[in-house]
Amino acid sequence: MNAALHNPGGKVKLRLADGVAGDAMFWGENDCYRPMLTRKWVNLFTAGTRLPNNFVLWIGMNPSVADANVDDPTMNKVIDFSMEWGFDGLAMMNVCDFRATEPAALLKPGVVPRSKGNLPLIRDTAKQAAKIVCAWGNLHRNLVHFAVDAEDALRRDQHKLWCLGLNKGGTPKHPLYVRGDTPLVEFQGIPV
Numbered sequence: 650m651n652a653a654l655h656n657p658g659g660k661v662k663l664r665l666a667d668g669v670a671g672d673a674m675f676w677g678e679n680d681c682y683r684p685m686l687t688r689k690w691v692n693l694f695t696a697g698t699r700l701p702n703n704f705v706l707w708i709g710m711n712p713s714v715a716d717a718n719v720d721d722p723t724m725n726k727v728i729d730f731s732m733e734w735g736f737d738g739l740a741m742m743n744v745c746d747f748r749a750t751e752p753a754a755l756l757k758p759g760v761v762p763r764s765k766g767n768l769p770l771i772r773d774t775a776k777q778a779a780k781i782v783c784a785w786g787n788l789h790r791n792l793v794h795f796a797v798d799a800e801d802a803l804r805r806d807q808h809k810l811w812c813l814g815l816n817k818g819g820t821p822k823h824p825l826y827v828r829g830d831t832p833l834v835e836f837q838g839i840p841v
Contacts, residue, residue, distance in 0.1 A: 663720040669728065673717040682764045683712040684746045685774065688728055689738030701737035706778035708771065708799060709823070710785040710792075711745040711755060711762070726824040727784070730813075733829075736779065742771050744785055744795040756791060763795050771799055775808050783812045783836045786823030796820070797839055804838075812836040 665671050665688075674685040689701050707727050715721045720728070724741065731739045745755055745762035755762040775781055781803065785796055803810060811833045812821030819840040822831075 662714055663722070663725060665718060665720055666725075666728070671717045671720075673715075675716075676766070677764055681748055682746045682767070683716070683748050684742060684764065684767050684770050686712065686715055686717075686724070686741040687738065688724070688731075688741075690728075690732065691737035700740060700777070702777075703736055703779050704738040704740060704777070705731050705734065705736045705780045705782060706771075706775055707731075707739060707741045707782050707784055707824075709741065709743045710752060710788060710796075711743045712741075712748045713750045714748075715741075723823075723825055726829075727782075729829060730782075730824060734780075734833075740774050740778065742767075742774060744788075744799045745792060752789065752792075756789060762792060768798060768802060772802050772806055775803055775806065780833075781808055781810050782833065783810050783821040784824050785821060786826070787816050787818060787820055793839065800836075800839060810836040 669688055669690050672687045673683060676682050687700055691701050713721050715724045727739060727741060746764050746767040747755055747760060747762050749755060754760065788796055813824060813827045813831045814822045814834060816822055821836055
């Protein structure tokens with residue numbers, strides 16, 4: 650990695666599994682934003698990095714170290730769920746697209762947690778997704794509005810939203826903190 654590029658922190662970087670192809674989109678100063686990460690395991694030899702028709706869109710809190718060639722524990726878990734459910738690939742997006750292993754970094758002075766292009770890209774990607782899974786976990790109160798914005802936009806676009814269960818506060822559970830056989834449930838919304 651180029652030393653001039655943004656370092657999101659984090660020490661756990663995992664090799665992509667055999668048979669899985671990845672791609673990532675970065676933008677912003679020093680690539681500090683990662684609005685989308687994709688993985689596919691079917692039709693690996695088709696031209697380009699286009700997602701397969703049967704993909705699941707995951708929406709988390711914020712991106713970490715994963716990129717086109719490296720996974721992190723969260724990506725390993727969402728790949729496992731997505732494969733188990735019969736999807737051919739996934740897109741991982743986040744309500745905040747600033748790259749940081751520690752969510753507290755999103756609250757630092759001068760940090761803009763969500764780039765201007767993030768929400769429009771989520772909406773555009775959702776139009777093509779076979780299923781949308783909300784998975785942002787517990788958010789700091791100063792970040793909740795980013796999740797509310799994303800949820801409201803997706804509901805206005807007539808999308809059905811799913812999650813892996815709810816935290817005590819009504820937010821969708823993060824995939825790292827649920828069992829691998831956890832069923833999807835419809836996500837009714839963030840209590841505000």
